[in-house]
Amino acid sequence: MSDGERRRVQIVLGLLQPFRVLLLDEVTVDLDVLARLSLLSYLKRESDIGGATIIYATHIFDGLSDWPTHAAHLHLGRIIHFLNRDQLMKCYANFSESNVRSDRNPLLCLAESWLRTDYDERKRVNRKREIAMMEDNQWIHLSENQKKFGDKYYNYWNKDQD
Numbered sequence: 001m002s003d004g005e006r007r008r009v010q011i012v013l014g015l016l017q018p019f020r021v022l023l024l025d026e027v028t029v030d031l032d033v034l035a036r037l038s039l040l041s042y043l044k045r046e047s048d049i050g051g052a053t054i055i056y057a058t059h060i061f062d063g064l065s066d067w068p069t070h071a072a073h074l075h076l077g078r079i080i081h082f083l084n085r086d087q088l089m090k091c092y093a094n095f096s097e098s099n100v101r102s103d104r105n106p107l108l109c110l111a112e113s114w115l116r117t118d119y120d121e122r123k124r125v126n127r128k129r130e131i132a133m134m135e136d137n138q139w140i141h142l143s144e145n146q147k148k149f150g151d152k153y154y155n156y157w158n159k160d161q162d
Contacts, residue, residue: 003030011039019046025057037063061108065092068107073114075121081114 001009007030015022022043028036040063046052047069058064071088073081083091092106 004032004035007031008035015042018050019052021053021055022046023055023057026059027056028058028060033062036060040064040067061105061111065105065107071107071110073111075114075118 011027011031024043028039031039043052043054043056044067047054056068068088069085071081071083072079088107088110091110095104095106095109
């Protein structure tokens, strides 16, 4: 069996029993386009008709813009945004008004904007931490031997460890 066939069997076996809540984490990674779209269609029916709640974590956004009823943005263990369908549609409209390429998936644009903000925040926090450590003289520079011969693992060390 190919990886995709094996993955399809795992998914089918997991979906054999009825469910009220289904947590999916990157479940479609190994699926081809048709299998992925079929699975998403099935899950949407289960949600719309059967009343199931499906929590779907993914980094693959193709075909998903019309799929979610809610979207959550988690950062460092906290929910930063929790949008309902109407709020998602407003975000999508804002992306099209702000001249984001019209051929891009609006859900992907939203996730990208959240992730870029997270990335910038992590860089800012890390930089502040580095500056504070330097101001507290917690770090000293390379020893003479390390300057001569180099040390690919340690560029700095804590002076309290000497």
